[in-house]
């Protein structure tokens with residue numbers, strides 16, 4: 037059937053996740069959108085099948101020896117795909133918080149800037165020409181030796197580490213120490229070393245105090261722990277680490293945000309005295325271009341940097357290199373990211389910003405004949421910048437590529453050449469391709485959930501804004517690009533904060549704190565994962581798993597065997613499968629390739645050992661329960677009120693299709709956010725609560741947005757207040773109050789441009805949001 041001239045990617049019998057033997061033909065060299073409600077199977081088709089298969093073929097071609105392993109680690113469940121070009125995915129999980137990558141490294145613009153400084157910089161007398169590595173804070177040749185290229189130095193002192201010197205060490209004088217066992221261990225080590233842990237801190241000798249807090253030595257001693265709580269403890273070898281060492285180490289290396297934040301409280305940070313924050317050796321910082329050092333240029337917003345480079349004069353080399361830089365900065369600013377500087381660390385960017393950066397970078401990659409697979413590139417993008425996004429996608433296509441995007445934003449959908457609509461609903465009620473063809477033809481597909489929004493077009497019935505029950509004052513905030521900015525939002529109402537990307541919405545909303553008058557409690561419902569390991573899942577996060585384990589422990593069979601609730605946890609020794617330690621899969625290392633996972637050969641993914649699985653509750657073993665969807669579980673546990681309430685809340689937020697044991701790492705940001713919302717909903721708060729949500733519609737189909745809005749309005753009806761940062765103009769139009777930030781991003785933003793009811797803001801002069809809001813209000 038397939039000839040090289042066949043212009044289609046033809047997928048046959050796709051069965052990944054919930055896909056029901058899907059056959060679909062998708063044109064190459066086109067801009068194709070994948071639509072459908074959350075959980076319908078769009079990603080399973082675009083990423084799980086098409087992209088995964090392209091990756092597999094790529095792996096096979098570069099590493100034929102790995103073939104057996106690749107088969108083991110998961111070939112997408114699909115009969116056949118023909119006409120499939122190599123694929124590039126711009127979807128990327130967040131980098132680790134300690135990573136040194138920045139806007140400059142992601143876009144590779146930093147490389148070019150270093151080249152410019154190396155070849156065409158102004159060198160003062162006596163400084164030899166430097167290699168471009170010498171301008172990188174991430175190389176030994178470039179990094180300032182004092183701060184190791186970080187630009188800041190962290191210090192600590194006795195006052196910070198020991199805030200109350202009247203306490204003894206046993207009473208907790210050293211506030212910086214970790215809690216629980218680790219803290220006790222350090223105390224016992226000091227005791228064994230002969231220090232007095234019962235005298236008030238201030239009475240200890242100065243030399244001892246300094247050693248305890250600041251030594252770099254790490255002596256090892258035998259500790260004989262005192263009996264505590266009647267438990268007998270064996271002697272062990274304990275290592276001492278000074279308070280400073282512990283704090284610096286935790287701050288620099290800990291993977292845990294909480295621990296790092298805690299360590300930060302005991303540190304003061306100041307610009308490095310040697311490089312003044314420039315991060316480089318003095319020689320490199322002596323070189324300038326257009327009168328500025330590379331550190332100064334890297335700190336400028338890209339729009340300003342482009343201006344500086346554009347007006348610089350220089351020789352032929354300088355002209356060629358600046359022209360290249362300017363050509364590569366242009367798409368970044370077009371995608372609404374001109375407010376970013378090259379030195380901005382990637383962990384501080386949102387995933388939408390990061391994906392658009394990668395997208396802008398691809399435009400100059402010169403690749404052609406590939407499929408780009410993107411996940412909601414409009415996330416975080418103001419409607420004013422959506423046009424530019426479409427232009428960039430068109431350019432990728434014009435360069436000879438296929439562009440496949442999973443997208444909800446209707447303007448992007450309308451701009452596509454082709455639509456693959458998946459549905460009709462989520463999970464096992466989805467998994468079918470309802471339409472694959474030109475967008476206009478979707479108008480005649482009755483069962484499509486997308487059709488109504490694309491072609492219906494009647495704006496939601498206007499509801500008079502609610503009257504506030506009071507006001508919450510925010511600010512004045514001075515942070516990032518905000519200079520003493522304050523505003524107020526109504527209590528007992530729904531407020532939307534709008535503005536272009538980088539205008540300061542998150543910064544403003546982040547300044548709302550609990551304890552403001554009128555706010556009983558503050559609940560932030562974000563899109564951060566509900567857990568970072570496959571050991572957390574829907575059931576563990578919501579507390580449902582505790583209920584379930586108790587039910588299993590209460591069965592006759594468990595009683596006869598002496599199994600308690602803990603036996604039914606896959607996280608502890610006893611009930612879990614020991615081959616995979618309860619993970620359900622084992623890691624497979626491939627030479628030269630990222631390590632990957634394959635189902636556990638012993639339990640085949642069940643996570644438990646055989647004995648544990650012999651216990652059944654109403655016919656299901658514990659692995660079987662974890663395999664239930666929320667919908668099925670709600671029926672199964674209908675008679676158990678402790679379980680039914682939480683399951684009901686999950687159904688209400690539209691997550692009936694998720695499986696209880698689905699690992700947290702497999703859930704999308706939008707799903708994580710709705711799980712948090714459901715968990716909050718089942719708590720039935722009485723006192724007034726302020727809910728803050730950052731772009732809750734990310735990853736949501738317009739039909740899912742309707743469900744979300746019902747939830748949010750329900751919270752307001754119950755007397756609470758809701759503040760959302762939002763770009764979806766239908767949501768903004770349905771709010772009671774709007775705070776519009778701007779007018780631009782970065783230094784061109786940071787002000788409240790307009791505030792009032794949606795109708796008032798829609799007619800505000802100078803607001804980039806106003807025209808779009810006016811359209812949504814109809």
Ligand code: ADP
Nearest residue numbers: 053054074075076077078079080463693694702
């Ligand atoms: P969409 O992209 O339309 O939101 P998905 O393709 O992510 O939908 O999900 C389709 C179905 O497959 C859902 O029922 C979802 O819970 C399930 N699913 C998604 N990822 C996985 C996975 N890694 N393992 C098992 N099931 C999954």
Ligand code: ADP
Nearest residue numbers: 375384516517536537538539540541542543782
């Ligand atoms: P929005 O939410 O409207 O997209 P933000 O509040 O995230 O805007 O950003 C406002 C400004 O503050 C932007 O110029 C952004 O680059 C800057 N900014 C945001 N977060 C950080 C950070 N962690 N470090 C440095 N600058 C930041």
Ligand code: ZN
Nearest residue numbers: 180183308311
């Ligand atoms: Zn330094």
Ligand code: ZN
Nearest residue numbers: 613616636639
């Ligand atoms: Zn196992």
